[in-house]
Amino acid sequence: MELKNIFNKAKLDSYFPNNKLSVIFSAMSCSGKSTIAKSISKKFGLEYIDGGDAVKIAMKKIAIEDGFSEKEINKKNWWETEEGMKFLRLREEDKTIDERIDKKLIDIIKQGRVVMTSWTMPWLSKYGVKIWLKVDKKTRIHRCMLRDNISFKDAEKVLEERDKKNVNLYKKLYGFDYGKDMTPFDLVIDASVLGPKTLCKAVSSYLKELIKARKNMMK
Numbered sequence: 734m735e736l737k738n739i740f741n742k743a744k745l746d747s748y749f750p751n752n753k754l755s756v757i758f759s760a761m762s763c764s765g766k767s768t769i770a771k772s773i774s775k776k777f778g779l780e781y782i783d784g785g786d787a788v789k790i791a792m793k794k795i796a797i798e799d800g801f802s803e804k805e806i807n808k809k810n811w812w813e814t815e816e817g818m819k820f821l822r823l824r825e826e827d828k829t830i831d832e833r834i835d836k837k838l839i840d841i842i843k844q845g846r847v848v849m850t851s852w853t854m855p856w857l858s859k860y861g862v863k864i865w866l867k868v869d870k871k872t873r874i875h876r877c878m879l880r881d882n883i884s885f886k887d888a889e890k891v892l893e894e895r896d897k898k899n900v901n902l903y904k905k906l907y908g909f910d911y912g913k914d915m916t917p918f919d920l921v922i923d924a925s926v927l928g929p930k931t932l933c934k935a936v937s938s939y940l941k942e943l944i945k946a947r948k949n950m951m952k
Contacts, residue, residue: 745947748919750860753845754779756940759855760866761912762895763873763880765924765932766850769866772933774848777940782841784851791837795830796820831906852899855917856909862943863917864936866924 748754756773758766767783774781793811797803801816811817824830839858841847855863868876870892877888896912903911915921920939924932 741946742950745943745950747860748862748943749845749947750843751845754940754944755842755845755861756848757842757854757858757861757863758848758850758866759852759863759918760868760924761873762892762899763877764866764868765876765929766866768929769924769932769936770848770850772929773936773940776933776937777848779846779848782847782849784838784849784854787838787841787849787851788834791834792820792824792830794837795833799823828906852911853903853907856907856914862940863919865915865918865921866932867921868923869925872925 754777756770756777756779758770758773760766771781773779793806796806799820801820805811805814805816808814812821835853835857838849838851838854839860842849842854842858842861849861854861855865873892874885874888877883877892878885881888881891883891900911903909920936922932922935927935
């Protein structure tokens with residue numbers, strides 16, 4: 734076997750942890766990553782996992798591991814309780830909590846058969862097909878306007894503040910330049926002018942080719 738094919742097989746194997754496809758979508762706010770991720774999950778029969786929800790679930794599991802009451806944690810508004818706020822303060826003080834959260838998310842991707850939206854996993858997980866949705870700022874502002882029913886000016890301000898906060902946070906915590914560093918991504922697609930159906934079709938074609946390539950590699 735040629736050296737090139739050995740490297741291709743290793744890469745393909747990382748897309749199919751546990752012999753099952755995993756996909757990670759990332760993008761700036763209001764780029765439509767949740768919409769496309771849900772469509773892809775249905776099309777390929779994969780479990781859809783919202784990265785934000787997954788983080789909250791992981792945080793609750795860690796809180797239980799660290800001795801907080803499981804009964805209280807499972808109550809609806811636990812984060813607003815004194816115990817919930819105590820855990821959030823611990824998270825700010827103890828960086829290892831975030832490292833444990835990341836590990837749990839990586840373990841989910843590693844199990845396979847998932848589509849996850851995430852700010853950080855493309856840089857932290859060696860598993861999964863990593864896809865970046867590139868959307869110009871003006872389009873993102875208009876999408877924010879429609880989603881939140883606010884003016885162009887207010888939407889622009891919201892996105893500028895959110896972008897700055899996220900970029901600074903991930904640079905501080907992990908050292909990567911969110912929105913600029915494209916090195917982890919297997920596919921970068923301009924989603925500014927594509928509707929949801931067309932975008933889903935384009936991404937689906939790419940994933941189908943990966944599935945086909947892996948089947949051929951395993952023959």
